[in-house]
Amino acid sequence: MHAVEVNFDGLVGPTHNYAGLSYGNVASLSHASSHSNPKEAVLQGLEKMKAMHELGLEQGIFAPHARPDISVLKRLGFTGTDSQIIEKAFKADPILLRACYSASAMWTANAGTISPSADTLDGKVHFTAANLNNKFHRSLEPVTTTALLKAMFNDERYFSHHTHLPAQGFFGDEGAANHNRLCDSHADTGLEIFVYGASSFNSALPKPVKFPARQSLEASQAVARLHQLKPENQLFIQQNPDVIDQGVFHNDVIAVANGNVLLCHEQAFLHQADTLKQIKQAYLGNKPLHIIEVPTNKVSITDAVSSYLFNSQLITLSDDSMILVAPKECQRNQAVHDYIQEMILADNPVQQVRFFDLRQSMQNGGGPACLRLRVALNSDELAAVNPAVRFSEAKYNQLVSWANKHYRDSLSSDDFADPMLLTESYQALDELTSLLNLGSVYPFQQE
Template sequence: MNHAFEANFDGLVGPTHHYGGHSFGNVASTSNAAHIANPRAAALQGLAKMKALADLGYRQGVLPPQERPALWVLRDMGYTGTDNEIIGLQANTQSGLFAGLCSASSMWTANAATVSPSADTADGRVHFSVANLTSKFHRSIEAPQTRRSLAAIFASDAHFTIHAALPQHAALGDEGAANHTRLSHAYGEPGTEFFVYGARFWGGQHAPQRYPARQTLEASQAIARRHGLAAERTVFAQQNPAVIDAGVFHNDVIAVGNLDVLFCHELAFLDAPAVYAELRQKQAGLQIIEVPESEVSVADAVRSYLFNSQLLDKGQGKQRLIVPEECRSTPAVWAFLEELQASGGPINEVLVFDLKQSMQNGGGPACLRLRVALTEREAAAVNPAVWMNDALHERLTHWVCRHYRDRLGVADLADPALLIEVRTALDELTQLLELGSIYPFQRDGSDA
């Protein structure tokens, strides 16, 4: 077995972070629409989490934000003129569309891609499938840049394969690692890849009625085929449609797993006993911690993002749970977590982080990171400039404080100065992270 570890690559919050309410089905996003955001605080909160985990000894990487506003989309739609003319026209006539094209949603890198480590894949390379995010317009435009960013960080063809997004169609709706969990005894051993889908596009009988199912079985199956995963170590399960209708838009809002532990709500899956039985059959020794509805309701789970947490290995069979501050302020959730730590089970430590700016837009600790299990040889092939350490944290903190506003509302997105601020910041960031010319404004202005 090759020695391996799990690295987390967190999304750096972008300068256009705002509350636009773009994500129907995400209760926090829609309920905070039109509130005033603080992009500087949002980015600094994310950096503080990255630095804290790096200080605990975890390998922590940084993924860059995307260029926004996405003016190339408007030019593809036939708009002409200078950048400022297009911004002015859009902001005054189709403000909702323009705000969507300014979304900083790429910060939630759990949606960037699905990742299978080399221990699981047929060709022995780490496979990334960029998510198409086809269910939401403001996110469906992310895939080309996501692929360029990943290619700049995981550039070695000998170790990494980065697949383009699946075709943009509802039948293949794919939301990335937010609906995927890998279970294993050790990161370097073959594991069980657990795909959770919201609905089956062809022939499905169970689907949510209030909110859309964003992940399809067909997309999950396609990714498993692409990555060369063995059927005997792959599980597909349907999310409970009732919890999607309660605001659980991704599986990582109702379940999280790491190594040989699955932490989930009792209502997470459509047929939980059958799901657990298949997981245990394919992943011997799996420990399932199921949270009863009687102790933590689905509503409290959504309100607090209890399950949108990070499970991190501490060694010797124990794990840390990284949760947002909202868990501590939700009485039933905090009472459960206190009991969990004292129970003698595998999760014996809870760390709390202030991620309010992200949380108010519907993304917690798990949303902000993409998990990548790597061997030491593979890690050596990663762009070294993106690994978090004291020096990078200091440089990025100064970068954020120089370039980010501390107040941004939807109306401010039409300020022509914002576009210049964003491009100036991102041009400097590509130098800090040694990414090359990855953004449209650094290329030919298009996103091709």
Template sequence: MQAYEANFDGLVGPTHNYAGLSVGNVASLNNAKNASSPKQAAKQGLQKMKALHDLGMLQGVLAPQERPDLAALRRLGFSGTDTQVITQAAKQAPQVYRAVCSASSMWTANAATVSPSADTADGKVHFTPANLTNKFHRSLEPETTGRILRAMFNDSRHFAHHQHLPDNDHFGDEGAANHTRLCSDYAKAGVELFVYGRHAFDSSKPAPQRYPARQTLEACQAVARLHGLSDTGTVYLQQNPAVIDQGVFHNDVIAVGNRNVLFYHQQAFLDTQQKLTEIRQKFGETSPLHFIEVKDQQVSVADAVNTYLFNTQLINLPSGEMVIIAPTECQEHAGVYRYLTELCEQDTPIRQVKYFDVKQSMRNGGGPACLRLRVVLTEQERQAVNPAVLMSDALFGRLNTWVDKHYRDQLNEADLADPQLMIESRTALDELTQILQLGSVYSFQR
């Protein structure tokens, strides 16, 4: 049986801006209040999607959220017409208003955790939207994310959808940004790695001091139960609190895995050797397992964060060759570029690096890996996916035309309070749901 690892990239929304909302995300804070270009950001994302499609990868599109989120503002006591709600909120609670305008759903690595049918007890692909409780602006996403995922993967014979975990920090869940999967073959059962930052119910355990640990062990365990994963196919790793305090807000900023390769920094985890032994035991002897550890003297944690060396996509091309999809920031940093060049010459499955310009996303704290949600699909499951969300030459052209029609070239913080931006955004999203055949997934449509 053949299986593919598809990438579903988040389409950047019309309100893409630099509000610096994400404490613990160095790039987000460093670029706060700079002018953004929603049009350029969306086109950079589409260009990456099309490039992976052209490489023969199964590539899909995940729609953005409705922003500004007026339903959230009404729950917070702002009333009147839509224009009055926007005007009141922007004036009386500007920080809250900036949060409900966030386009952070573009980072679909945080959209959900996905387990392929080869790993689950009922033989279905399971989806659990992340509750993203640690950041108010992201905690607004899971309901709509769930509706969008159901519209994309809408065949109950193949796909199982769960409600997001309870909206509480004890079950703080950041989705696939803290989850990866190792396997000998996509079609075969693998080992799912859940990475957490703290224990919610045991304060005596190690935890970061400067920045928040967004993912809890208890959330990881709950998702594994919902997905029907076996103990023999699951490993829980704790992220090193010291690297969280250095700006490594998700595991995908310090480690990435694919097939039989785990590519990680020396400081990524606690009890590293013990955990690698557990992974090796559960992975079995079906194929060689490659642990590629980047030492401090090769690339520092600071350089890894600034270039997003590990927030890269590690993919297998149809030829079987394993390739790193990296941001151009890795190419522009002499030390990181040298490391990646030398890596491709070593005896590992990684043979080449392809660099992409995703600067609009990078400046807000998200690299190539943040922009995509990985979904392993058998051929039958692929046939059951909503075909309108799968990248093609025609869809690429249509979405670029759609961006040109609806998106602004530049957006400043003050522009967010313009009621016309809401009208533009809703008009754009209404048309997008028709292009992607999603139905009425947004609150304003329901």
């Protein structure tokens, strides 16, 4: 059966801000306390979705989470009305309050891991929301993420949803940002590659020294079991700890795969030569496997992190060629730009590049690939998806009007003391619930 890959891009939330909450993420830390522009951010994301749709690709929409998370502030001892809770939290711990306002769910590559039906024993598409337990502000996400996924993929004939892994640090799971899939086509059985930063239980394996390894081997293995993957469908490989310490906090900052192409830096993986040999031996496809290994002498790790070259999207077009969807930072970095031009002229399926302005997301440490969750679906499964979350020209126009109505042009650290920001954010999501037919996924709707 024919299948397509749908990219479900995260709508940037109304409280998008630069709080510098993500230790190990160079861009996030370097822009801490800068003024953000939520309206510009959401419109930039919508523009990318529209461009993908115009290329003839299936595009989906992933809703933001309700922020601030008042329920967490209540659990932490703040009392009173919502306005009083915000006032007390701002005075007592403004950093905590900003964490509860974080719009980090916009990066849906971390929403969860998805295995297509072609890879699973029961023939269903499997979803496991990531627990994101390495960072407090992100650990608030999995319950709502699961509710959103169930509202989007709600037909039990085709879709199977799993509870996120235990929150203990042993099972750190950061979702599809550390998961790649190689295959002849999206309909074919693929090789699912789980990339981990360290093992929680095996102290003999190397670990990064400066920054934390967010994805554990044990979490990746658990997701593979939950998804009922066939043994030949799965491969577990370790990211190079040295590049984690240089700001490569997720594998999608140093490698990206699509179809029969793996684009990676030559320092991406531990024992890289052996790892690439493993991948070649495990590859299930009949088409030739293209491993494009970017040498350090052409693109340094520093340039890779600052430009987010590997956080670009690799997408298959209708003629089976591929396009690299890259942030404008790749165009501005001369070394990276030169390499991209060399790559698209070489003998491989990647034949063109498109650059997008995603500055608001990039300054917080998320590029094009961070903003999307990839879901391969056959025609029956695609028809069973909530139609309101599938992108169209009409939906684009609705969402642009919605964003212009509800979003602020600027947010500073002082704005989080304003209780009206909560009211505005909740009103925006209440209206979005109808636009995307989400039911009662937000906590404030159930009180």
